[in-house]
Amino acid sequence: MATETSAVGVAREAEAAPASLLRDFLRRLAKNRLAVASAVVILLAAVAAIFAPALSPYDPNALDLAAQLSPPSAAHPLGTDDLGRDVLSRMLYGARISLSVGFVAVGIAIAIGIVLGGIAGYYGGRLDQFIMWLVDVMLVFPTIFLILAVIAFVGPGLFKIMAIIGLTGWMGTTRLVRAEFLALREREFVAAVRAQGARDARIIFRHILPNAVAPVLVSATFGVAGAILTESALSFLGLGVPPPNATWGSLLSDGKAMIEVAWWLTVFPGLAIFVVSLAYNLLGEGIRDALDPRLRA
Amino acid sequence: MTAYLVRRVLLMIPTLLFITIISFFVMRLAPGDPVQLQTELNPRVSAEARERLIAYHGLDKPIHVAYFIWLKNVLTFDFGRSSAPDGRPVIDKIAERLPITLFINVISFVLVLGLAIPIGILSATRQGSWLDRVTTLYVFVGYAMPSFWLALLLMILFGVRLGWLPISGLHSLDAYRMGAVEYWLDFGKHLVLPVFIGVFGGLAGLSRYARSSMLEVVRQDYVRVARAKGLPEKRVIYRHALRNALLPLLTIFGLSVPGFIGGSVIIESIFAIPGLGQLFYQGVLSRDYNLVMASLVIGAVLTMVGNVLADLSYAVANPQIRLGAKGGD
Numbered sequence: 001m002a003t004e005t006s007a008v009g010v011a012r013e014a015e016a017a018p019a020s021l022l023r024d025f026l027r028r029l030a031k032n033r034l035a036v037a038s039a040v041v042i043l044l045a046a047v048a049a050i051f052a053p054a055l056s057p058y059d060p061n062a063l064d065l066a067a068q069l070s071p072p073s074a075a076h077p078l079g080t081d082d083l084g085r086d087v088l089s090r091m092l093y094g095a096r097i098s099l100s101v102g103f104v105a106v107g108i109a110i111a112i113g114i115v116l117g118g119i120a121g122y123y124g125g126r127l128d129q130f131i132m133w134l135v136d137v138m139l140v141f142p143t144i145f146l147i148l149a150v151i152a153f154v155g156p157g158l159f160k161i162m163a164i165i166g167l168t169g170w171m172g173t174t175r176l177v178r179a180e181f182l183a184l185r186e187r188e189f190v191a192a193v194r195a196q197g198a199r200d201a202r203i204i205f206r207h208i209l210p211n212a213v214a215p216v217l218v219s220a221t222f223g224v225a226g227a228i229l230t231e232s233a234l235s236f237l238g239l240g241v242p243p244p245n246a247t248w249g250s251l252l253s254d255g256k257a258m259i260e261v262a263w264w265l266t267v268f269p270g271l272a273i274f275v276v277s278l279a280y281n282l283l284g285e286g287i288r289d290a291l292d293p294r295l296r297a
Numbered sequence: 298m299t300a301y302l303v304r305r306v307l308l309m310i311p312t313l314l315f316i317t318i319i320s321f322f323v324m325r326l327a328p329g330d331p332v333q334l335q336t337e338l339n340p341r342v343s344a345e346a347r348e349r350l351i352a353y354h355g356l357d358k359p360i361h362v363a364y365f366i367w368l369k370n371v372l373t374f375d376f377g378r379s380s381a382p383d384g385r386p387v388i389d390k391i392a393e394r395l396p397i398t399l400f401i402n403v404i405s406f407v408l409v410l411g412l413a414i415p416i417g418i419l420s421a422t423r424q425g426s427w428l429d430r431v432t433t434l435y436v437f438v439g440y441a442m443p444s445f446w447l448a449l450l451l452m453i454l455f456g457v458r459l460g461w462l463p464i465s466g467l468h469s470l471d472a473y474r475m476g477a478v479e480y481w482l483d484f485g486k487h488l489v490l491p492v493f494i495g496v497f498g499g500l501a502g503l504s505r506y507a508r509s510s511m512l513e514v515v516r517q518d519y520v521r522v523a524r525a526k527g528l529p530e531k532r533v534i535y536r537h538a539l540r541n542a543l544l545p546l547l548t549i550f551g552l553s554v555p556g557f558i559g560g561s562v563i564i565e566s567i568f569a570i571p572g573l574g575q576l577f578y579q580g581v582l583s584r585d586y587n588l589v590m591a592s593l594v595i596g597a598v599l600t601m602v603g604n605v606l607a608d609l610s611y612a613v614a615n616p617q618i619r620l621g622a623k624g625g626d
Contacts, residue, residue: 137315139552140604142559145577145596149589150323152581229443233563236445237578252446259453270446278441285437 028290035286041279045272049095056089060246069262079264081255087264090246091272097247098273101162101231106223108166110216113173118204120174121181132178135171143168147230148239156242161234165227173219180212214291221284225277232273248273301612305605316597317371321364324590376591381583387591390576395595397467398561398572401488405495405557409503410550412496414543417507421515422534432504439501444560448494448567455490463487465569491568495560499553506549507542514542544615551607555600 029035048055057077058064064084072079078087120131146168154160184190185208193207228248234240235249236256243250248269255265358366370377376387420429456464463469467487472480514520515538523537524530561574569575573592580588 133311133315137312137319140312140316140555140600141319141593141597142555142600144559144562145593146323148562148577148581149320149593152584152589153324153586225441229441232443233445236443237563237566239581249443252443256449259449260457263453266446266449270443270449273443273446274441277443278437281437281440 025290029286032286032289034282035290038279038282038286041275042283045095045099045276045279048092049099052089052092052096056086056092058086058089060089060093061085061244069258071262072264078268079262081262081265082258087251087268090251091248091269094246094248094251094269095272097158097241097245098228098231098249099276101158101165101241101247102224102228104162105165105169105227105231106220108163109169109223109227110173110220112166112170113219114177114209114216116170117174117177118181118209121178122185122200122204122208124182128178131174135174138168138171141168143230144233147234148237151234151239156234156239158241158245161231161241165230169223169227169230173216173223176215176219177212180215181208184208184211218284218288218291221280221287225280225284228273228277228280302609305608305612309601309605312601313598316594316601317368318364320590320593320597321367322360323593324586325360325363371594376594377587379580379588380585381588387585387587390588391573391591391595394571394573394576397570398558398565398574399599401491401495401564401570401572402557402561404488404492405499406550408492408496409499412500413503413507414539414546416500416504417511417542417546418534418539420504420508421511424512429508432508436501436505439498442497444494444498445563445567447497448490448564451490451493452567462489464490467570491564491570494564494567495557498560499557502553502556503546503549507546510545511538511542514538517541540614544611547607547611547614551604554603554607555596558596558599 062085064080064086067076067080067084069082070076070080070084076086076088078091080086081090116131116134120128147164150164150168151160154164181204190203190207193203198207231240231247232249232252235247236253238253240249240253241247251269252266252273255262255269259266374388376391378384379387379390416432420426420432423429452464455462463483463486467484468480469475469483469487472483475483515534517538520533520538523533528537558574561572562578563574564570565572565574566578573595577589577592577596579585580592
């Protein structure tokens with residue numbers, strides 16, 4: 001079955017004219033069943049987060065002392081916690097925090113990576129050496145040590161966590177963007193716009209950057225998975241996003257003391273973290289393959 | 298080779314300096330200084346004691362002066378005293394805990410390398426086989442799995458339900474009464490779950506690199522030549538391909554060192570192992586300023602040493618660097 005599809009795929013690819021790069025890319029991506037399934041999972045998680053108020057069967061913070069620690073049932077599909085709060089509702093609301101931490105943190109990291117990597121790759125020389133050295137030194141710190149050390153003194157908080165994860169995760173993107181810029185700056189179109197008198201900032205952001213978007217997109221996709229995992233690890237250690245904002249990580253952490261009497265409190269939030277970060281990793285992989293089929297090993 | 302070695306070691310100095318700068322300024326620029334942290338819970342601290350603390354932490358001096366005073370102390374391994382009730386020098390506390398963390402990490406390293414290479418060879422030489430598929434599946438599961446979650450589940454399964462393995466600490470309570478064999482067996486049992494969790498995450502990344510590195514090498518001309526001259530497949534793979542495939546792996550391995558060291562925070566706090574990770578975590582919770590700064594610096598220095606070791610073994614394995622030829626970069 002698998003060989004058949006790919007043989008047909010190769011034949012089709014050979015006869016199709018490259019009408020549009022984007023359409024070409026999307027067609028290749030659509031043929032990767034794992035990537036499509038991952039995109040669906042990611043979309044579902046996003047919808048669940050956005051429409052949490054409408055989808056939640058209960059108020060996530062409503063106590064129901066008559067239904068403490070009830071196992072999954074028709075009334076509470078994922079059970080309730082020790083205060084009788086509905087786990088499904090709490091996870092739907094938790095998705096909002098977990099996913100937004102992932103997105104904002106990656107957004108920060110990518111922004112820094114583009115600026116520093118762009119500068120390093122475009123200007124080269126001393127500046128490049130310095131930025132790359134900074135990257136190397138930052139990579140020497142065990143990330144979780146750095147994050148925890150900062151949290152110890154800054155204190156936890158939703159936006160602080162987003163910022164800290166972002167500020168400690170820009171090194172990979174910086175390297176990537178630099179490598180792209182190094183190659184692109186020698187190309188004719190760059191020489192052409194420069195000859196027209198365009199300023200550096202314009203060349204960097206309007207002309208070179210759009211050509212370097214693809215690998216950045218891939219690394220951002222992987223980055224979201226990483227940021228969600230990091231946030232959940234911090235919450236697990238009790239140093240993540242503070243209450244009343246529940247995240248998947250803090251739900252898991254709250255449930256761990258009761259794991260023997262109420263497995264659903266640990267299993268479902270953990271599963272959510274696992275499935276969503278798996279989906280982001282697989283989609284990232286799919287995007288990379290679709291962007292450059294030669295890379296597929 | 299000597300020249301390379303000397304250059305590599307000399308390059309550590311500016312990196313080391315930068316590590317201390319980042320550690321110091323991250324801490325110092327963060328709102329909430331150590332004096333405030335130590336006195337905010339105790340309103341009866343006298344103005345005098347407060348001033349003494351301010352002077353002790355160098356907060357009465359300009360930041361660059363304070364940095365150089367701190368650096369001078371750090372260079373003599375004086376990281377100050379812990380703000381915990383015992384008030385011991387931070388470096389003593391760390392020296393006590395570090396061997397355990399290093400021990401567990403070295404075991405994990407050896408296992409990861411020992412497993413990743415055969416896995417990489419087998420799944421690359423039998424691309425598409427069931428083993429290759431299982432490896433690919435495992436790689437993605439390993440990337441996405443929250444380690445603390447896996448640890449919890451395994452603790453419940455093997456520790457509580459089945460009762461096969463202990464789930465906390467390094468020794469049983471009655472370990473002091475055991476004979477030598479029994480004692481080490483007990484110790485080994487305590488290590489199974491923590492080491493497994495460390496290996497599970499690290500192996501995913503490395504076996505993937507081992508596979509793709511092997512795949513790349515197998516397509517090279519010199520491998521085709523080796524086959525064409527009639528060498529047995531085993532010899533082609535193990536003598537000609539593997540050697541070259543191992544090179545990039547060493548670099549990746551060096552890069553994964555901080556992940557291992559960072560991972561010990563989570564592993565040690567879950568399994569109640571008295572290592573550096575746990576000490577650091579406790580320091581973070583109690584906002585033990587000197588302890589956190591010292592752990593941060595030492596964690597980074599350990600990583601740097603790991604990276605340098607990886608680079609040196611790379612140089613030993615790669616004649617281009619060893620003989621000082623160009624093009625090794």
